[in-house]
Amino acid sequence: MGRTHKFVRMLKLVSVAALVSGANQAWAGDEIRIVGSSTVFPFATVVAERFGRTSSFGTPVVESTGSGSGFRLFCSGVGDDTPDATNSSRAIMASEIELCRANGVTDIVEVKIGFDGIVLANSRRAEQFELTTAQIFLALAKTVPVDGQLVANPFTNWRQISANLPDQEIVVFGPPPTSGTRDSFVELVMETGGQTLGITDGTSLATMREDGRFVEAGENDNLIVQKLNADPDALGIFGFSFLDQNGDKIQGSAINGFDPSFENIADGLYAVSRPLYFYVKRAHLDLTPGLGDYVAEFISDTATGDEGYLSDRGLIPLAGAERAAMVGAVADFRAAAF
Amino acid sequence: MTENISPSRLSSQALPGVERRHRKEQIFRRLGLGAILTSLLFLMFFLALIVARGHGAFLETVILVDYHFDHETLDIDQAVSQNDLANANYRSVIRAAMRELAPEVSGRSARRDLYGILGAGTEYDLRDLIIAQPSLLGTTAGIWTPSSDEFHLFHRNGGDRASRQSTRLSPLQIELYAELDNAGRIKTRFNWTFLSSGDSRDPEQAGVWGAVKGSILTLGICFLLSFGVGTLAAIYLEEFASKNWVMRVLEVNINNLAAVPSITYGLLGLAVFLNFFGLPRSAALVGGLVLFLMTLPTIIISSRVALQAVPPSIREAALAVGASRVQTVFHHVAPLALPGMLTGSIIGMARALGETAPLLMIGMVAFIVDPPSGVLDPSSALPVQVYLWAESPERAFAEKTAGAIMVLLVFLITMNLAAILLRRKFEKRW
CATH class of the missing domain: 1.10.3720.10 (MetI-like)
Known part of the structure; x- marks a missing residue:
């Protein structure tokens, strides 16, 4: 009999606890909520953490959803249940502005925070590559021009493309199509490279080869770095901050004559870099305590300045004049809200 | 006279095929044991790998630094409120202490390297310490301070020639490491932060x-x-x-x-x-x-x-x-x-x-x-x-x-x- 009562008692306990945990809780919804790009994520989280420590507000919650999903969430409306800001590794598209407008999100501000370089790197145990965008196109496109004809990519060794390149099999690890890094790489390297070879057809420009020479290695850049370490004959495509962190083991290839160094990217000499942004709703400046201060912290000299803490993490800062203009725009934006 | 029959002959005569069945059973037992051993081996390999890679997360490298908590450096009045303590200038206390530790270091980027060997959260750790123990104000205290993540990795790798090949520490920081190590100011201790704090973008501050x-x-x-x-x-x-x-x-x-x-x-x-x-x-x-x-x-x-x-x-x-x-x-x-x-x-x-x-x-x-x-x-x-x-x-x-x-x-x-x-x-x- 004792056992049966124990069981009934336990069931009662379970149901009471389930009720209590459902009720009795306040709605906590006043912290800053940020969504968006996984490229901006490592930078936005550093700012969020600093902001949480130094201000009287809670630490903002930052989600890594990707730029596209970020805009979908951001543009879903105004109010407590929508994000205050979204990070993006590209500028907002017209269709997204339209989506925002349709949902009543009319007044948004764009903040450009700096640049991210995309590098083509290999192990330090091998020779450093000096490439042009056209050569990269020839090595990685699905179809390439040979004697004026578009044919399936016949190249298997870098030496076949140019006598100046190392005698190495072509093996390149890169991100999958879902990644923003892949989009930017296609746009900045493959398309410009293909165009210099006289190709105009969009599909030929944007299609990577699928015969195992270009290997989709997943979204995790650390994994690509590890693979390069293990295989000195391979090259890999990833963000500059991973090169910056692993500079003792891997080296970036020069593209169009310039090394992917911090200075070359900042000066715009290194061709493969893209601006990073975040977007904020003006209506939320009143709604979410601390949002204006967070934006100000992000654009402050200590964060995104030339020697700011984000440059230590591999973010390439904006040039002086452009940054000053950005700081001014943010100040105007904050002033206009009150 | 009775014929001497060996047991094996008896069994093979009495139960046809019994040897074959015994053999089959033997094979099955060995296969089963092999399967278990293989999965155990993989499990052990996995566990050993994780522990070998991960046990360092439970350790932190700390540096003994002597901080002077005087009111002037902290930029606060003699009669301080709780609020003043929260907003005092702990960064200058840290910088003064680090300069004292290595007086020969001069120049902007060299100083930057010097300050960089301490963890990014040091300021906030000191702030919390002073708020908890205001009696430390006006005194000098030697505190074991967590080092930066790169410094920790360098120390964990032995701080020798091999680890010099693969580190992001600058040559000056490596020199400082040797100096501090000789002075007995570096040690490894259990990393309570890892178990007690939330996420952070600074590895030395991050916890589960x-x-x-x-x-x-x-x-x-x-x-x-x-x-x-x-x-x-x-x-x-x-x-x-x-x-x-x-x-x-x-x-x-x-x-x-x-x-x-x-x-x-x-x-x-x-x-x-x-x-x-x-x-x-x-x-x-x-x-x-x-x-x-x-x-x-x-x-x-x-x-x-x-x-x-x-x-x-x-x-x-x-x-x-x-x-x-x-x-x-x-x-x-x-x-x-x-x-x-x-x-x-x-x-x-x-x-x-x-x-x-x-x-x-x-x-x-x-x-x-x-x-x-x-x-x-x-x-x-x-x-x-x-x-x-x-x-x-x-x-x-x-x-x-x-x-x-x-x-x-x-x-x-x-x-x-x-x-x-x-x-x-x-x-x-x-």
Whole structure:
């Protein structure tokens, strides 16, 4: 009999606890909520953490959803249940502005925070590559021009493309199509490279080869770095901050004559870099305590300045004049809200 | 005279083929043993790898620094309020102390290197220390201060020629390391921060407590709901429902649901709990609800199996002495099936513990510094923490990732141990 009562008692306990945990809780919804790009994520989280420590507000919650999903969430409306800001590794598209407008999100501000370089790197145990965008196109496109004809990519060794390149099999690890890094790489390297070879057809420009020479290695850049370490004959495509962190083991290839160094990217000499942004709703400046201060912290000299803490993490800062203009725009934006 | 017959001849004559059968049995036994040994070997290899990579996460490298907490450097008045202490200039205290430690270092970038050997959170650690012990004001205190992540990795790798090949420390910092090491100012100690604090983008400040708490809250809700609903559903289906075609369709559907990919439940959670019911994003409550839906079919199935294992004679005996069907089930059958039901539930929980995919859709894959204090606060979970750290560019996070996996494994083992203990407690043999 004792056992049966124990069981009934336990069931009662379970149901009471389930009720209590459902009720009795306040709605906590006043912290800053940020969504968006996984490229901006490592930078936005550093700012969020600093902001949480130094201000009287809670630490903002930052989600890594990707730029596209970020805009979908951001543009879903105004109010407590929508994000205050979204990070993006590209500028907002017209269709997204339209989506925002349709949902009543009319007044948004764009903040450009700096640049991210995309590098083509290999192990330090091998020779450093000096490439042009056209050569990269020839090595990685699905179809390439040979004697004026578009044919399936016949190249298997870098030496076949140019006598100046190392005698190495072509093996390149890169991100999958879902990644923003892949989009930017296609746009900045493959398309410009293909165009210099006289190709105009969009599909030929944007299609990577699928015969195992270009290997989709997943979204995790650390994994690509590890693979390069293990295989000195391979090259890999990833963000500059991973090169910056692993500079003792891997080296970036020069593209169009310039090394992917911090200075070359900042000066715009290194061709493969893209601006990073975040977007904020003006209506939320009143709604979410601390949002204006967070934006100000992000654009402050200590964060995104030339020697700011984000440059230590591999973010390439904006040039002086452009940054000053950005700081001014943010100040105007904050002033206009009150 | 009797003929001497050897035993083997006897057996082969008496039982034709017995040797062959013995051989077959031998082979089967060896194969079985081999299978177990292989899986054990893989498991040991996996565990050894994780522990070898991750044990460093539980250690931190600390440097003995003498700080002068005088009012002038702190930039505060003699009569200070709590608020002044929070906003005092701890950075200049740190810089003065570091300059004193290496007076020969001069020049802007060299100084930057010098300050860079301390962890990024030092300012805030000192602030918290002074607020807790205002009596330190005006004194000089030698404090073991956590070093930066790169310095820690260098020290962990032995600080010798080999580690010099693969470090991001500058030549000056390597020199400083040798100097401090000779002076006995560097040591390794247990890293309580890793167990007690939330996430951080600085590896030396990062901890798993936020994620552990998130997992406890999420699984707590998941367990309460899925055990309650799952066992009741199983009892009804097994003991009360009439066996008609509706029930058969239901049964097939439950079995199918158990095999649905977990991300589907995340999408469902997004549509129902967030968009329709308007529950907060990233909350442990929503995570628990989603995982509840995911584990429910598993728990129903295992609970039904546990009920089926109760001998029919128990039911018949209860009914024979006049118990009603509800009495029979709740007084006799269910208590006997409870150990099995609990085991099934905890196996379901163990699966839920490792899930990230459904949590992605409801916003729990996020950078959250403050550990959650309730089920409606934003929270992450242990597997999410592992995933986020594995994606981080800073190299010291590789160690933290393995460390977090170790914590996850301990969590898992604790849960399974609880399952075994509960089963022992309630188990009845007949």
